[in-house]
Amino acid sequence: MTGLAVERLRTVLSGHYTLERELGRGGTATVYLAQDLKHARPVALKVLRPDVTEVLGATQFLREIRIAARLTHPNILSVHDSGKAGGLLYYVMPYIAGDSLRERIRRRVREHTSPHHVPRRIVQVADIPRTISGKITELAVREVIHGRPVKNRDALANPAALDLYRDLPELRT
Numbered sequence: 001m002t003g004l005a006v007e008r009l010r011t012v013l014s015g016h017y018t019l020e021r022e023l024g025r026g027g028t029a030t031v032y033l034a035q036d037l038k039h040a041r042p043v044a045l046k047v048l049r050p051d052v053t054e055v056l057g058a059t060q061f062l063r064e065i066r067i068a069a070r071l072t073h074p075n076i077l078s079v080h081d082s083g084k085a086g087g088l089l090y091y092v093m094p095y096i097a098g099d100s101l102r103e104r105i106r107r108r109v110r111e112h113t114s115p116h117h118v119p120r121r122i123v124q125v126a127d128i129p130r131t132i133s134g135k136i137t138e139l140a141v142r143e144v145i146h147g148r149p150v151k152n153r154d155a156l157a158n159p160a161a162l163d164l165y166r167d168l169p170e171l172r173t
Contacts, residue, residue, distance in 0.1 A: 005088070009047060012086035017045055024100055026124035027168050028052045033095060036080070042095040043080060052126050053089050055160050061089050123170045127161035145171050 010019050017034040023044065024031045029052070034045040048061065062082065068091075069079040082091035099107075102122050109119070129137045132155060140150045144165045153159045165171070 005050075008086045009088055009090075012088075013045075013090075016081075017043070017092070019045065024102070025169075026102075027164060027170065028124050028126045034092070036092070044077075044093045044095045046091055046093065048089040050088070052164065055163060056126055058084055058089055065091050121170055123168060125161075125164045125168075127158060127164060129159065129161040130157050131155055132157045141165050 006019070013019070013034075016037060018037060020033045020035065020042075022030060023033050029046045029048045032045045032047070034043050035041070036043045048056070053061065062084070065079060065082040068076075069082070072078075077093045077096070080092040080094070083089075102124075105122055129140055131137055134157070137156060140153075140156065140162060143150045144162045145168075150162060153162075156162070
């Protein structure tokens with residue numbers, strides 16, 4: 001998010017949350033360490049990128065968050081809050097200090113696979129393009145990442161998911 005967007009976020013969430021610092025940035029969102037002013041506790045505040053919001057849609061996002069908020073499992077973080085503020089979609093979860101999920105995945109892959117299978121980059125995206133028959137389409141993603149046209153886009157069940165890979169800062173070499 002740009003400095004202007006962060007300031008807008010600070011303004012619209014003031015009175016509820018105080019942003020302290022950015023914790024991480026992925027393909028779909030930016031996560032901030034924030035203070036929940038009402039409960040005097042640190043929280044992780046995740047803000048979706050505007051382009052992801054366009055693809056996913058506010059209604060779909062809020063519906064999925066409502067479902068996630070009802071989940072209870074020891075390995076799933078609870079959702080404390082969510083909403084739309086200043087045109088930005090966000091949700092709030094408990095803050096858990098430690099390694100990022102990306103680092104934990106990297107370490108696990110390195111410990112349990114050959115070096116040939118360790119990806120150079122691990123990025124989060126809201127959706128993975130699949131064929132109509134349900135297969136993941138690595139080739140189409142590679143074409144988008146390298147700025148080349150994708151052939152047989154009509155064979156994809158969710159062609160809009162390809163747009164999530166276009167111009168990702170994490171994938172620039």
